[in-house]
Amino acid sequence: MDTSGPWTRASGATGLLTDGIARPTVFARISARAAQTGAANLGQGFPDTDPPHKAAAAAIAAIRAGHNQYPPGAGEPVLREAIALHQQRRYGLDWDPAGEVLVTTGATEALAATVLALVEPGDEVVTLEPFYDQYAALIALAGGVHRTVPLRIAPGADGDLATTVDAAELRSAFGPRTRMVIVNSPHNPTGAVLDREVLVAIVEEAVRHDALIVTDEVYEHLTYGPAHVPIATLPGARERTVSISSAGKTFSVTGWKIGWVTAPSPLVTAITGTKQWLTYTSGAPFQHAVAVGLRMPDEAIAGIADDLRERRDLLVAGLRSVGFTVGVPEAGYFVVADTAGLGEPDAEALCERLPTEAGVAAIPLTAFYRPGSAESAAAGSLLRLAFCKDRPTIELALERLAGWSGR
Ligand SMILES: *Cc1c(COP(=O)(O)O)cnc(C)c1O
Numbered sequence: 001m002d003t004s005g006p007w008t009r010a011s012g013a014t015g016l017l018t019d020g021i022a023r024p025t026v027f028a029r030i031s032a033r034a035a036q037t038g039a040a041n042l043g044q045g046f047p048d049t050d051p052p053h054k055a056a057a058a059a060i061a062a063i064r065a066g067h068n069q070y071p072p073g074a075g076e077p078v079l080r081e082a083i084a085l086h087q088q089r090r091y092g093l094d095w096d097p098a099g100e101v102l103v104t105t106g107a108t109e110a111l112a113a114t115v116l117a118l119v120e121p122g123d124e125v126v127t128l129e130p131f132y133d134q135y136a137a138l139i140a141l142a143g144g145v146h147r148t149v150p151l152r153i154a155p156g157a158d159g160d161l162a163t164t165v166d167a168a169e170l171r172s173a174f175g176p177r178t179r180m181v182i183v184n185s186p187h188n189p190t191g192a193v194l195d196r197e198v199l200v201a202i203v204e205e206a207v208r209h210d211a212l213i214v215t216d217e218v219y220e221h222l223t224y225g226p227a228h229v230p231i232a233t234l235p236g237a238r239e240r241t242v243s244i245s246s247a248g249k250t251f252s253v254t255g256w257k258i259g260w261v262t263a264p265s266p267l268v269t270a271i272t273g274t275k276q277w278l279t280y281t282s283g284a285p286f287q288h289a290v291a292v293g294l295r296m297p298d299e300a301i302a303g304i305a306d307d308l309r310e311r312r313d314l315l316v317a318g319l320r321s322v323g324f325t326v327g328v329p330e331a332g333y334f335v336v337a338d339t340a341g342l343g344e345p346d347a348e349a350l351c352e353r354l355p356t357e358a359g360v361a362a363i364p365l366t367a368f369y370r371p372g373s374a375e376s377a378a379a380g381s382l383l384r385l386a387f388c389k390d391r392p393t394i395e396l397a398l399e400r401l402a403g404w405s406g407r
Contacts, residue, residue, distance in 0.1 A: 021137040026367040030351060034361035039354070040389075040397035042315075043361040045188070045333045047252040047388040052304070054296060055251050059289035071284045073276055075103020075260070082291040083260050090298075091230050093238070099265040102272055105282045106257035107218045107246035112138055113275035114214055114242050114261065115180070119144040123179035128165065129375045130368030132188050132216065144180075149173045150375050153190060153327065153336060153365075153382065161327030161336055163192040167201050174205040180212045181205070183231055186219035189368050189384045190336055191329020193226055203237045212267075213241040218259075219332040221250045221301050224309040226330065232262075242267055247290040249333065250301065252388070256286040308333070308387065311394055315387040318398035322405045333388040336365060340381040342405055347383045358404035360397045 027044045034041040050056065067076075074080065080097035087093040095101050104110040111134060119125060121143030127135050129148035139146045149170045156162035174181070181202055185194040206213050213231060220228045232241040246259035261271055312328075315335050319326045324337040344350045347364040355361050362383045369376035387394060 021140055025133065026351075026363060030355070030361050030363060033355045037355040037359065039356075039359045039361045040393050040400060041361045042385040042387070042389060042394070042397050043351075043363050045249075045386045045388060046254045047333075048390050048393060049252050049307075049388070051251045051253045052293060052296065052300065054300075055253070055289050055293040058292035059256075059285050062285035062288035065288075067284045067288050069284060071103070071281050071287055073281050074272065075101070075281075076284070076287040076291070079103055079258075079260075079287045079291040079294075082294040083262065086294045087243075087262055091233055093230065093232055093243075093262070095262045096265070100262060100268055102261040102268050102275065103281075103287060104259040104261060104275060105279045106248060107216060107244050107259040108134060108257070109275065109278055110244040110246070110259045110261045110271075111135070111182075111214070111216065112141075113271045113278055114244065115139065115142050115144070115182075117270045117274040118212060118242075118267075119179055122177070124175065124177040126173045126178060126181040126211075128184065128187070129370065129373065130189055130365060130379065131182075132184055133368055135182050135184075136370065145177070146370070147173045147178070148370065148373070148375070151187070151190065151192065153379065155325060159325070161325060161338060163187075163190050163327070165194065165198050167197065170198065170201050171205055174209050174211065176209065178205075178209045178211045180214055182214045182216065184216040185231070186217075186223060186228065186331030188219070188332055189334050189363075189365060190327065191332040191334055193223060193228065193330045196229060199229065199231050199234055203231065203234050206240060207236050211240070213237060215241060215243050217243060217245045218249045220245055222305050222308055222333070223331040224305065224312060224329070228331070239264055242271065247286075247293060250304065251290070251293050252304070253286075253290075256283060256290070258283050258286050258290045311387045311389070311391060314391065315385060315394050315398070318394070319385070319401070322398070322401045333386050334384045335387060337383050337385060338381050339383060345381045347379075347381050351383060354404075359400045360404075 030043040080101040084095045084097040115138040119142040124145045125139045126147045128151040152164050215231045242263040248254040327336045351364045362385045365379045365382035
């Protein structure tokens, strides 16, 4: 996209704090290319499977029942109660639906309102690298300083890609100016579930430096190994933690954009103060439907994860047979694959070519790094492929990749 135009400043600047965030994302670009070329789109992480029937029926019923106007700013009471009940029942976390739960326009708005409300210019914000790309944009919008801790991706003893976080490196990212650490477990893009020792080290450093913990848990229910441990359940964490989740990934409804925040009331009050100027409120009928979804029995939600695990296994096995070195994700929507073994050391260039060359779309892992960082260079041959797609799409992509790799 050309960002120049009659509205841009004479200097060519767009008026945004950094030029980088004004460009369309690689996800938008590659999804558009996939649509143009008819490529099997394993790029952007949206499912092409249906949501649970019960939740979809509840959304239609809510529209018919007249839930079509602005919901209360904090969210429909029925959803705030369902969120509080869910946190209590699943994790033993008690939150008051009247002051400690805030419904947002997806986890995206929850993250935006949280960072904009709580980070002042010059404050340092710690994340892992690679990171969900919105974090860097939000830190820039708030005028914060982004500090990163490497989440290293390298072949382990079994030859598969494995992820590690070095505790000493993690601790050294914190300092007197640290205002916030953004934790993302299960992690996008790698599908890693952070070890308890890493979570404990984060809480200890946050306490030592009086920093806030913001935890993005949108993949909390999509785990294929160890169950998710919310960082807010660790000793000393609750009072300084903002927990964020969303219905989009759990229920395969990324277009509904219903997310939420749970946190102690002074934090929720501050975040609400910003949120009211972003969207104010949204998604009335979907809020009712998500309240129904969150009350579904645990087995129904586990069934969604089991189904995804099968598609993960399908994609992992297929990518291996094509010749990629792969990581087996413990959670989430994505597999990371290394293309170096196929004689393709530059994943960014490959992802630009793949839709036309192979009829498949994937995202280069460098999209989740700071441009030009040392860690980004080390990830130059890695791609991210989504398995939240239906089986025929995954099978078609694998067939095409097999044909392409035999060029
Ligand atoms: C998809 C995603 C989000 C955004 O969630 P929405 O509810 O769609 O706004 C936030 N964080 C991570 C890690 C994600 O993968």
